[in-house]
Each structure stands twice: as C-alpha cells, then as structure tokens.
Amino acid sequence: MNKFSQFFVALAAGLAVFVAAWFFMQSAHRGSLPAIAADAVVPTQASPAKGAPIDSSKCILPTDYMRAHHMQVLDKWRKDSVRKGNRTFVNPEKSHFDKSLNTCLGCHGSNPMFCFMCHEYANVKPTCWNCHLSPMEVPQ
Amino acid sequence: MNQNRREFLKKAGLGALAGLGAAAGLFPAFALEQTDMSNFSDKPVPGKVRWGMLIDTRKCLGNCKECIVRCHHDHNVPDFGQSKSEVKWIWKSGYENAFPTASTQFQNPEVLERQVLTLCNHCTEPPCTKACPTEATFKRWDGIVSIDYHRCIGCRFCMAACPYGSRSFNWEDPRPHIRELSNTYPTRMRGVVEKCNFCSERLVKGELPACVDSCPEKALAFGDLNDPNSEIRKLLAANETMQRKPELGTLPSVFYII
Numbered sequence: 001m002n003k004f005s006q007f008f009v010a011l012a013a014g015l016a017v018f019v020a021a022w023f024f025m026q027s028a029h030r031g032s033l034p035a036i037a038a039d040a041v042v043p044t045q046a047s048p049a050k051g052a053p054i055d056s057s058k059c060i061l062p063t064d065y066m067r068a069h070h071m072q073v074l075d076k077w078r079k080d081s082v083r084k085g086n087r088t089f090v091n092p093e094k095s096h097f098d099k100s101l102n103t104c105l106g107c108h109g110s111n112p113m114f115c116f117m118c119h120e121y122a123n124v125k126p127t128c129w130n131c132h133l134s135p136m137e138v139p140q
Numbered sequence: 141m142n143q144n145r146r147e148f149l150k151k152a153g154l155g156a157l158a159g160l161g162a163a164a165g166l167f168p169a170f171a172l173e174q175t176d177m178s179n180f181s182d183k184p185v186p187g188k189v190r191w192g193m194l195i196d197t198r199k200c201l202g203n204c205k206e207c208i209v210r211c212h213h214d215h216n217v218p219d220f221g222q223s224k225s226e227v228k229w230i231w232k233s234g235y236e237n238a239f240p241t242a243s244t245q246f247q248n249p250e251v252l253e254r255q256v257l258t259l260c261n262h263c264t265e266p267p268c269t270k271a272c273p274t275e276a277t278f279k280r281w282d283g284i285v286s287i288d289y290h291r292c293i294g295c296r297f298c299m300a301a302c303p304y305g306s307r308s309f310n311w312e313d314p315r316p317h318i319r320e321l322s323n324t325y326p327t328r329m330r331g332v333v334e335k336c337n338f339c340s341e342r343l344v345k346g347e348l349p350a351c352v353d354s355c356p357e358k359a360l361a362f363g364d365l366n367d368p369n370s371e372i373r374k375l376l377a378a379n380e381t382m383q384r385k386p387e388l389g390t391l392p393s394v395f396y397i398i
Contacts, residue, residue, distance in 0.1 A: 078290065085183075085184040086183060086184070087344060130329040131289060131327050131328055131329050132326045133321065133323055133327070137321065138323045
C-alpha cells in the first residue's frame with residue numbers, strides 16, 4: 001500500500017469518527033429537549049391576514065414551562081410574527097393564540113408587577129420595555 | 141507502532157464509514173432532519189398580495205391634518221418640537237417637492253399650490269432594504285417595507301438610500317416627547333429609524349390603515365394591487381394617476397390622482 005492510499009484510508013477513518021460523534025451528539029441533543037418545545041407546535045390553516053380566533057382564557061403552555069422558557073417563546077414569536085408573518089400559535093390543547101406580547105399581557109397585565117417582580121429578583125434587565133408599553137405604563 | 145494494529149484501525153475506520161453510509165441510505169430519518177410538512181401550511185406566499193394606496197389630491201385639500209394626527213397618535217410618533225429632528229410617518233409637502241421631476245411648465249396654478257400627502261411608498265424595488273447592513277428593514281411577503289426595530293442599529297444608511305425622505309431618526313429618547321401614549325402600537329427607543337408601516341398591525345386584524353380610516357373626505361383608497369378586481373385597481377384603471385419619481389425604478393405602491 002503506497003503512501004497516498006494510506007493517507008486516504010486514515011482520512012476516511014477520521015471522517016468516520018467525526019460522523020459517528022456528530023450522530024451521537026444529535027441524538028443526545030434530541031433527547032435533552034424539553035417535552036414541549038415551541039418549535040414542535042403545528043401552525044394552523046388560519047390566514048395571517050385575518051388573524052386567528054384568540055382564546056385568552058388560559059396560558060399558552062404550562063406554568064413551569066413558561067417560567068423557564070418564556071424568553072425563548074417570545075423570541076420565536078417575535079421572529080415568526082415580525083419577519084415571517086406566521087402569527088398563529090397553537091398549543092398542544094389546540095387552542096389558538098396570536099403571536100403577540102399583547103396576548104401575554106391580556107391576562108398577565110392585570111398584575112402590573114407580573115414581569116417586574118421576577119426580573120427584579122433574578123436581577124435581569126430585559127430590553128422589552130424600551131419600546132413596548134409595560135403594564136405599568138399602559139393608559140387604562 | 142505495531143503495523144498490524146495500524147492496519148486494523150484503518151480497516152475498522154473504513155468499515156465504520158461504510159456502515160454509516162449504508163445506515164443513512166436505509167434509514168433517511170437517521171441521516172437527515174425530518175421535514176414536517178405541516179410547518180409550511182401557514183406561511184404567507186411572497187408576492188401574492190401587494191398592498192397599495194391611492195391618494196386623490198383633488199379631495200385632499202386645505203389644512204386638514206386628520207390622517208396625520210391619527211397616524212402619529214396611533215403609532216406613538218414623538219414630537220421633538222423642531223424640524224431638524226422631526227419624526228414623521230405621513231406628512232404634507234408642496235406639489236413641487238412631492239413631484240420634483242414632474243413638469244410644471246404652464247401647470248394649473250391651483251395644482252402647483254396643492255399640499256400633497258406623502259408617506260413611505262412601500263416600493264417594489266426598495267433601495268432602503270438594500271442599504272440596510274443588518275436586514276432590519278426588509279420587504280415583507282405582502283409588499284410592505286417593514287422595519288424590525290429590534291434589529292435596527294441606527295446607522296441611517298436607509299435614510300440616505302430612500303429617495304422620498306420617508307424615514308426619520310430618533311436622535312433622543314422618544315418616550316418623553318409622545319404627547320399621549322397609545323397602546324395600539326409600541327414606541328421606539330433612541331437610535332432607531334422609523335417610518336410608515338402601512339398599518340400592518342391593523343391589516344392583520346382586517347382593518348384599513350388609520351389614515352384611510354380617518355380621512356373625512358374619503359380621499360384615500362387602499363387595497364391589493366395584485367388583485368385585478370380590487371377597489372384600488374378599478375380606481376387606478378379609471379383615473380389618470382402618478383407615482384413619485386417613477387424614473388428611479390423603485391415602483392412605488394402609493395399612487396396619486398392629480
């Protein structure tokens with residue numbers, strides 16, 4: 001076996017190790033995802049121009065999930081509604097929601113301190129309220 | 141190094157590669173991320189709708205500023221109190237300023253004195269979106285040239301690129317300069333560019349833009365330019381109309397009846 005083919009075989013072996021590692025990481029990543037991911041939700045047929053019938057009687061996803069992942073949900077909603085025009089969110093219970101901060105504030109806005117209490121405690125300073133009207137500023 | 145061990149490793153590596161290749165061929169789900177077709181059902185079709193506006197300058201006369209007041213209130217447009225840092229979404233300009241390249245020779249003096257309502261033209265070929273380095277301003281699927289204020293870095297390239305002066309910059313924090321806060325639309329922050337958004341927040345609810353809705357003379361018409369049966373297309377077919385600076389090739393979506 002000459003030097004060239006030896007090199008080629010070694011390269012193939014290295015590639016195989018990399019591919020195997022990548023598949024391993026992929027499967028591990030998939031396993032670690034939370035049970036309810038915002039991406040896993042199937043969008044509806046509702047036309048974005050007409051908007052969806054909004055059900056605001058309950059939260060979009062379980063409280064524990066929202067407590068840990070509301071920032072990811074909001075980030076995805078922002079991208080979907082502002083840039084892609086996909087404004088309808090359907091949760092696992094098949095309820096429809098408009099992908100808007102106003103959907104959240106429709107209920108949670110009744111407590112003006114809802115966002116601030118936790119952010120104050122966790123010492124996080126989200127920039128949402130630089131532009132969006134917080135429940136403390138909304139004219140009633 | 142033991143040559144046998146080396147040979148064994150080479151063959152094992154080749155074998156692993158071949159095995160993975162075979163596995164990927166046999167089970168496509170293993171090799172590629174699965175495509176969920178249901179994700180494509182709700183996506184708007186680009187180019188299917190092209191929102192446009194027709195302004196009848198024969199009806200839009202005098203010092204009426206209903207639409208301007210309504211728009212600037214609904215969208216929390218600040219008033220800094222000086223023309224140098226003025227923020228405007230919709231405003232009135234003189235005929236010769238709105239149509240600087242249109243012939244004014246022996247033009248009807250009444251027309252020359254008209255104040256023409258001007259706003260973002262939502263061009264089909266927008267120069268501003270091409271200038272934006274962060275893709276904060278972009279042409280939407282429905283023809284609206286939109287700004288993602290989350291992404292704007294305030295470089296003002298788009299203001300330089302816009303041939304209609306439709307864009308304004310927030311030189312200072314606009315919040316203290318908003319006369320009356322409206323909860324229909326967010327405000328902006330210091331250092332972002334803003335402009336008319338064709339009331340995309342109202343269109344999504346099935347309502348007409350605030351300026352069209354508030355015009356007491358019904359001088360503004362709004363509709364889908366891609367739909368041959370829409371009200372605006374019938375009006376465009378029935379009247380002689382103009383666009384601002386058509387020679388630039390930006391293909392504005394705002395039309396004027398003179």
